Amino acid sequence: MTTPEVTELVDRLRTLVEERYVFPDAAAQISARLAARRDGYPTDPAALATEVTADLQSVNGDKHLRLLHHAEPLPEQVPGDDAAEYAAMAQWAERTCGGIAGARRLPGDVGLLEVTPVLFPAVLVGDVYAAAFTLLAPVRALIVDLRGCLGGEPSAVSLFMSYLWDHEPVQLTGMYERATDQVRQSWSHAHVPGRRFGRDRPLYVLTSGSTFSGGEALAYDVQRTGRGTVVGERTRGGAHPREAFRLHPHLEATISVARAVNPVSGTNWESVGVAPDLATTAEQALPTAYRAALEQVCAGDGPSAAEARAALAAGAPL
Incomplete structure (x- = not known):
C-alpha cells in the first residue's frame, strides 16, 4: 500500500467509528487517536492491521474493535446483500x-x-x-x-x-x-x-x-x-456485538x-x-x-x- 492509500483507509475507518461505534464519546476519542497517527502508519497491510487495532482498543479496551488482516483477498461487499x-x-x-x-x-x-x-x-x-x-x-x-x-x-x-x-x-x-x-x-x-x-x-x-x-x-x-x-x-x-466492513482487499474493520x-x-x-x-x-x-x-x-x-x-x-x- 502507498502512504496516501493508508491515509484514505484510516479516514474511512474514523468515519465508521464515529457513525457506528456503540459508545459515541469513546468513538470521538478513538477517532482523534487515529487522526493523530493517520500519516505515520506502516504501509504493510499486516503491520498496519496490528498498529491500528492497538489504537482502536487503546481508549476502552474493546476487543471487538479491530482491523483484521486476511492473507486471502476478501470478496467485495454489496450493501444489503448478506x-x-x-x-x-x-x-x-x-x-x-x-x-x-x-x-x-x-x-x-x-x-x-x-x-x-x-x-x-x-x-x-x-x-x-x-x-x-x-x-x-x-x-x-x-x-x-x-x-x-x-x-x-x-x-x-x-x-x-x-x-x-x-x-x-x-x-x-x-x-x-x-x-x-x-x-x-x-x-x-x-x-x-x-x-x-x-x-x-x-x-x-x-x-x-x-x-x-x-x-x-x-x-x-x-x-x-x-x-x-x-x-x-x-x-x-x-460483550459488544460487531459488524464487519471491508476497507481493502486484505483488510477488514470490525466495529x-x-x-x-x-x-x-x-x-x-x-x-x-x-x-x-x-x-x-x-x-x-x-x-x-x-x-x-x-x-x-x-x-x-x-x-x-x-x-x-x-x-x-x-x-x-x-
Missing part, C-alpha cells in the same frame, strides 16, 4: 457439526455437551441442538463445555438456554443498539423441537480464558438466572454496534470477563465439574446414584 456471508457461515457450521463437537453420557449418568468453535445462528443449527439435547435429556446432571467456544450469535444463545430451562420463558441478556437507541430484549423459548434438559437438574458450564463473546453470553445467562454453576477460568471479556445488557445485573462482562463460580484451570475444569456432578447424583437413589458412587470410587475417570 447472502455470501450467510453461505460462508452455513458451510462453516456444516463442517463443524453445527458447533456441537460432542454429546455423550459419562459414567454416573452425567451428560457432556461440547460446544466449539462458535454458537452458530439458530436458523442453521436448530436441528443439531434438538438432536443433541434429545440424546442427553434423560441424564441426571449435565456439563456444557464452552472452553473452546470463541463466539456466537444471540439467537443461538437464547435457543441453547431454552433447552436448559422450561416452557415458562425467562428474560436473558438483551442488546442496546446505537442505531435505535433501544434495548432489544431476549427471552428463552416457550417451545423447542426435541426434548429439553430443563431447569431443575444439576448443570455445570466450563469456561477458559479463550471463551469469548457468544460463549460468554451463554455462561453469563446461566450464572445470572441461577440456572447452573460456571467452572474454570475467567473468560476473555467481549461494535451494540452492547449487552443483562436484566438482572444491568450490565455485562465487557473487559472483565465472566468470573467462574468454581475457579480452576481450564485443564481441571472438566474433572472438577464431573466430580461435583457425581456427588449431586449420588444424593439421589436408584441405579444412577449407585453408578455415580462407583464412578467416584474409581476416581471419576474421564
